Amino acid sequence: MKLMIQNARLSFCNIFTPRSHSEGQVEKFDVTLICSDETTVKLLGADNKGKPAVGHELLGSQIIPKVIKDKFGKLVKVKNWAYNPADGSGTRDAYTDNEGEYYSGIDEDSFLISANKKPGQIQRTKNNDAGQLLVLNQSKRPAEAGDLASGDYVNVIIDVYACDIPGVGKIVSAALEGVQLIKEGERFGGASVVDGDDFEELETANEFDEDAI
Numbered sequence: 535m536k537l538m539i540q541n542a543r544l545s546f547c548n549i550f551t552p553r554s555h556s557e558g559q560v561e562k563f564d565v566t567l568i569c570s571d572e573t574t575v576k577l578l579g580a581d582n583k584g585k586p587a588v589g590h591e592l593l594g595s596q597i598i599p600k601v602i603k604d605k606f607g608k609l610v611k612v613k614n615w616a617y618n619p620a621d622g623s624g625t626r627d628a629y630t631d632n633e634g635e636y637y638s639g640i641d642e643d644s645f646l647i648s649a650n651k652k653p654g655q656i657q658r659t660k661n662n663d664a665g666q667l668l669v670l671n672q673s674k675r676p677a678e679a680g681d682l683a684s685g686d687y688v689n690v691i692i693d694v695y696a697c698d699i700p701g702v703g704k705i706v707s708a709a710l711e712g713v714q715l716i717k718e719g720e721r722f723g724g725a726s727v728v729d730g731d732d733f734e735e736l737e738t739a740n741e742f743d744e745d746a747i
Contacts, residue, residue: 565710613703615707667710667713688713690712694708
C-alpha cells in the first residue's frame, strides 16, 4: 500500500548513498522517521484521490492491519519492521544508546517509521537516475547531498507490504520510494516507481476516513 508520510523528522538516514549496517548485508537506502502530533499519513493512488490525511497512529491501528489481512486473508501475528514505538515494546529494539539514553529527537513516547530500498530496485524517473533514490528539495527539484540531513522535516513516500520469508516468518516492512524536504530543522549530530508529481500539497484531517482503505 503506497502512502505519503507528511511532516515527519529525519532521524537516521542514508538517502544519497546506500550503505549496509553490518558486514555481509546488502547496501540499501534507508530512513528512520520520527513521528509527532503533526505527522500525518496520506493514502496514494487513484482510488484515494481527494481522501484526507490521517494521524500517524492509524498506520499501526488500521492501515498495517489491512495490509496483513489483504496478504494473509486474516489478521496474523507478524514482525512489524515498519512502525514501532521507541521504547522497544514493538518489533524493534529501543532507540537508545549504550548508556540507555534515547537518541536525539526521540523520547519514550515517540513512534518511528522505518523504510529502505535496494539501489537495484529503483528505476529511472524524470527526477532521478536508475539506482538512485528520488530525493527532492523544497522546490520539488532534485536535491544534492547535504541538502537534507538528520533533524530536517520531510514528506516521504513508502510502500507498506506484508510477506512470508522462509526461515524468518511473516513480516510487515516498508519500501522507501522518495523523500522531499519540507523545512530544515536543527540537525542531529552524527547522523514502486514515483516521481516529483507524487509530492503535492495535501490537506490533513484529525479523523480517519474508513473509506480510504
